[in-house]
Amino acid sequence: MLVITNIMIFNIKKRGISMNQVLLAFLVTTAAGLFTGFGGLIALSKKSHNRNFLGLCLAFSAGVMIYVSMAEIYMEAMEDLYYYNDETYRLLSAVFFFLGIGITAAIDKFIPSPNRSSKAAKTNFKNYSEKEKSELNRIGIMTAISIAIHNLPEGLVTFLAFMIDPALGIVIAVAIAIHNFPEGIALAVPINVATGNRKKAVFLAFASGLTEPLGALIAWLIFFNNTEIDYRVTGISFAMIAGIMIYISLKQLLPTAHKFAEKQTSLLWALFLGMAIMSLSIVLLG
Secondary structure, three states, X not given: OHHHHHHHHHHHHHOOOOHHHHHHHHHHHHHHHHHHHHHHHHHHOHHHHOHHHHXXXXXXHHHHHHHHHHHHHHHHHHHHHHHHOOOOHHHHHHHHHHHHHHHHHHHHOOOOOOOOOOHHHHHHOOOOOHHHXXXXXXXXXXXXXXXXXXXXXXXXXXXXXXXXXXHHHHHHHHHHHHHHHHHHHHHHHHHHHHHOOHHHHHHHHHHHHXXXXXXXXXXXXXXXXXXXXXXXXXXXXXXXHHHHHHHHHHHHHHHHHHXXXXXXXXXXXXXXXXXXXXXXXXXXXX
């Protein structure tokens, strides 16, 4: 993907780009990012109070994050590190993947528990223990952080694609919007259940998505300042992001989903559905 990005930057420099096209590129990128927030609106549904529904949502989210981590993000890390050094790229990819897991495990111990005095939490979610709420709050916050980081390069690519070919940019933006919707569910539903604060859940979903226009801004600065992409930085970043998302999925999302879901078969199908939707979005991006 980043090799394509460099080609895009080169082609942009050869063309006369109007400010209107730049603004439209930012708008399209922002719209794609907002779909993370729209996914977060699922947290407003009364069904999100239901333990079984929550379990299925968490399993679905785990499928989304596992598939995108290994089928897209980690593969991009290997490609970038191969471009940098074709002899040690496998070792470097693995080292920084597991470093991402280790850092996330350390951060996991310091995520604060939800406010236990919250009236909303006590009123709306009596069928959840304080320990369960604490676990869900930690899952939601860590998911929000990982998604926010993950959305940066997506915003960069969408912006540059629109700059070189608006039709291509729109296709990529639509695919990324589909890609972002279930990620919003992954972070907003557990935060809503943990805190009883729907506004906070939706706000974090939208905030995570708005790192995509930030990625667009970075892309514009790269173009404007004639800066080359450092493949060491991007490869290391992608490898660590993949590790972060795998840790969240296997250590937190799936075990918690297992606690809440009534039927384990349904849990498994929700996991596969999340993978299938991510697979579709990656095909569209391709």
